[in-house]
Amino acid sequence: MKQFYLNTMGCQMNDHDSEVIRGLLLSLGYGETDRVGQADLILYNTCCVRANPERKVYGHITSYRRLKEKNPQLIIGICGCMPQQKQELAKILEQLPHVDLIFGTHNIHRLPELLERAQNGERAVEIWDEAQYDEGQDFRDSLPIARGHGLKAFVNVIYGCTNFCTYCIVPYVRGREHSRLPEKIKEDVQNLIQDGYKEITLLGQNVNAYGKDLSNKMSFAALLKELDRLEGLERIRFMTSHPRDMGQDLIEALSTLDTVCEHLHLPVQSGSSRILRRMNRGYSREYYQDLVRRIRGMTPEISLTTDIIVGFPGETEEDFAATLSLVEETQFDSAFTFIYSPREGTPATRLPEQIPEEIKKKRIYKLIELQNSISAKKMQKLLGTQQEILIEGRSREGLVGRTRTNRLVHLDGPLDLVGSLLKVEITEASTWSLRGRIC
Ligand code: SAH
Ligand code: SF4
Ligand code: F3S
Secondary structure (H helix, E strand, O other), rough: OEEEEEEEOHHHHHHHHHHHHHHHHOOOOEEEOHHHOOOOOOEEEEEEOHHHHHHHHHHHHHOOOOHHHHOOOOOEEEOHHHHHHHHHHHHHHHHHHOEEEEEEEOHHHHHHHHHHHOOOOOOEEEEEOOOOOOOOOOOOHHHHOOOOOOOEEEEEEEOOOOOOOOOOOOOHOOOOOOOOHHHHHHHHHHHHHHOOEEEEEEEEOOOOOOOOOOOOOOOOOHHHHHHOOOOOOOEEEEOOHHHHHHHHHHHHHHHHHHEOOEEEOOOOEEEOOHHHHHHHOOOOOOHHHHHHHHHHOHHHEEEEEEEEEEEEOOOOHHHHHHHHHHHHHOOOEEEEEEEEEEEOOOOOHHHHOOHHHHHHHHHHHHHHHHHHHHHHHHHHHHOOEEEEEEEEEEEEEEEEEEEOOEEEEEEOOOOOOOOOOEEEEEEEEOOOOOEEOOO
């Protein structure tokens, strides 16, 4: 049997696309291997949101030239967001001549034909600039999905992004916003429930924009309400939410719908209103803080996580101090922190006041240190509390599960508890995980 090795980078969109790619390859008779040296097909599903993951792709794929020399039948492929950028595609074609197969984010369903062409010795390269869809028709609907987990599943609700934050490449590589029909989403979720799934994560770059482009307009909160009614579903999560589009109806849905978990990923990006304006985020520091107050007012136990960029062009010491003070005041449960990475074709790249690397690094260390101490404190507060845990599997340390607020909990217990919801008392807390005892 032929084997494929699939490496997935980037966000959950890519994770989920890789489930589709995996499903396609399995249906073509391939098996999966985690040893790159044994593969007949090496495929990288790439991310281009920052420069670092891109560099990694060039590094890895260059080193696979050796494997190709040993096995000329080996096919090496690159897909996902990276080759959606014209200049990057040209660079791949030139610098990685041993890559045989390239496709993008809009034509995953073309993989079987492209792979066959690559197998016949052709350099199979095909990128689409936009997805082709009619309302309600999406190529992913008819493809096999090989899901990575038996209890938790991703379901796309909206593709693409049209926010054009000035630093971000995503709108250019993922296309316009395009919502799936609620019937389709419900059908997916219902099938997943039947297959024994307990938890659904609804995916979109900006889930709050859900439904605005449908001819029968529908809000994301209304979609949540419909899904909440489905018999047998235990937990619904969603990401990512844009603060600007976080309406009162969604704040209420978070607090009132039983299946909707008390976790919100709400990227703030900066604590400085001046920088937020230059980022085209569409809100101010004060608006964000007021939003958090309203959310916590209705759902006090909510876990709030965020994304923050340091070193955006023109970020002064005052601007950065504003980010630190916002982090201090908001007390996020955790934060993903990033050094601003210029992306070709985005407006921020052309701004004159780029920040030197050393300053960006100094700032991010400071920010990480502050957030880590807050994260640790927040975890300590859970000691002695009772939490509802979905047991998701096992690790070296016994069973593992997650709280409704998405915190990782280790505990002892028999394997047949996997898949059940249990009350657990928290007995130990570290910065990243908890330990608990079944009540
Ligand atoms: N749609 C989501 C996530 C997009 S990418 C959202 O709007 O929140 C995930 C995170 O990567 C972003 O939230 C942002 O913090 C970060 N990011 C995006 N572009 C970046 C860049 N050019 N440099 C550094 N970080 C970036
Ligand atoms: Fe990028 Fe902004 Fe869209 Fe998020 S909302 S994907 S940061 S453009
Ligand atoms: Fe990266 Fe593409 Fe996601 S650029 S963050 S994998 S949408």
